[in-house]
Amino acid sequence: MQVEDHAVWERGFPVKYLLVREDEEGEERFWGRCAGVEGMFVDKVPPPREVLTLRGCTPVGRLRDVLSPAGDATGLLGDVCIEVWDEQRPVQWWNLLDTVVIAHQPSRIDPALVDVIVGAAVEEEEPWSRALPASPRFELFAGTTAAAAPAGRCLSVDGLFVSREDPPRTPLELIGCEAAEPLLAVLRQPHKWERDWMRMWALDRNGRVMYHHNVDLGITGARPSVLGSTLVDITLTDGGDDRPSLIARSIWETWYQGAPTTPNQWAPYTAQGRAEWLDLTAAGMNGQGPDRTGGVHHLDGRFVTDVPGLHCAMAEALVGPGGYFGREWNAFKDCLNGGFGVAAPFTLIWHDADIARQALAEITSDPDKGLSYFEDIVQLLERYGVTVVLQ
Structure with a gap:
């Protein structure tokens, strides 16, 4: 399915979400598009x-x-x-x-x-x-x-091994949907599909996919849209438990204007916000081009005060602002194996490295190693053939 074939319509407001589902052959099929989603950003309600x-x-x-x-x-x-x-x-x-x-x-x-x-x-x-x-x-x-x-x-x-109730489900509202025939079939027989799922692709203003989100096809109701025309508004019973948090709303607004092109735009956010930033980088991980080797990369370490910040700064150093190079230790290791835009050997100059060394001193990825997260990342880079210069 080509995103550009469905990212634009003749209306006074943009398409912000595509609705997609894989067929039996694993091919992604267009199910619809909509102008907005209400309830996308939700902070989890802690259990009792x-x-x-x-x-x-x-x-x-x-x-x-x-x-x-x-x-x-x-x-x-x-x-x-x-x-x-x-x-x-x-x-x-x-x-x-x-x-x-x-x-x-x-x-x-x-x-x-x-x-x-x-x-x-x-x-x-x-x-x-x-x-x-x-x-x-x-x-x-x-x-x-x-x-x-x-x-x-x-x-x-x-008190650990006791029966606990499932958390309450939080619905999701799809606003201004133009449904293709597969989704219309679901709306005609919603109970038949309530155990199935579809995927929502969030678009930026240029029609680029900036986020993927899976939702169950349990439908509470559908009605003529508040946006008029032939559009419909659809209520999904449960929008999923992996939705972005409320802090991500402002981050999405930044990315909606287009993928970041200047460094350190993630720096003002808390660790949670930086983690949400990293989630948005993942949508473009397959479009970073062939691996480049050699050369010198500079990591700006001034804002590396937590684990998400380390991976934000690392990705910017290696593949540029908005690029993906892992969101945590295991994903970072996978990226070092190649296929994500850069591969060893190369030189990484880590500026202001002591900030990360001190901030991550009590955090580990593997307790048995006894290394801090900072030390473990440096060792991992060197093991893959990267020359790391700490400044």
Whole structure:
């Protein structure tokens, strides 16, 4: 399907979204287009708060720091990830959001260990539906991303393995839709399609795809559009749980004017905003041309104060503003294998490298290595044949 064939219509307002679905052969087919979407940007509502007890803890990092002040039995721990490991790998994980330490005391299991009582909103990837490993290991991480810092481990967690309700679904409104025949067929028999899905492509003002978003085809209703003509407004029962956050709205407005052409436009944003910026770079990852080798690339390190900022600056150094070169450690490694516009060998001069060294000192991508995220990225570059000069 050619985007340019559907990105323009004869109306007084632009097409901002294309509706697309893959057929049985994997070909993308045009299902419709619309002038806008209401409810695209949503901050997740945290789940209800619960009280849990981390039994037999060996605290390190952030958890150790929170527990250390003499006589102070409370502390703000922030987001925590709990992973349940078998002998080789994690088999399940939970995020404890906005975790607060209520109390801690010597463990009943072993006085050398600590029992920690916390309050948190518990977010689980999927409900626990299996038996615990024979010798489970509970690993704790401060933060809920791939770059979270180790916070210790514990022997068990009281209150973790309970039944929880699914979060409420948030609808999505497609405004001013011109439906092609496949989508019209869905509107005629919506119940037949409610377990299927389609893809929304968000366009910038030049008709370039700047974001992809999958949505279920559960349709609550359709009616003549508020924009008139023969258009329709469609309500989807659930717009998905991976929608951009509210902070992304202003970032999208910047990208809507066209892909960035000047560096460091991401710099004023928080880590969350920078992560949203990186999501927009991913839409153009296949259009960055053949790999170039050799030469010198300069990384502006003045604003590398978090992991998303590192990857924003790295991508700009290697493939230019708005370019994609990974959003986290694993994706960055994939890019170094080639196919994303630049490949080793080359030289990377990292200016103001100490800013990242200090800001990422407590963050790791692999706790077993014992390296900070900054050190790990430098080592990874060098392993792939990149000459890294830290200034």
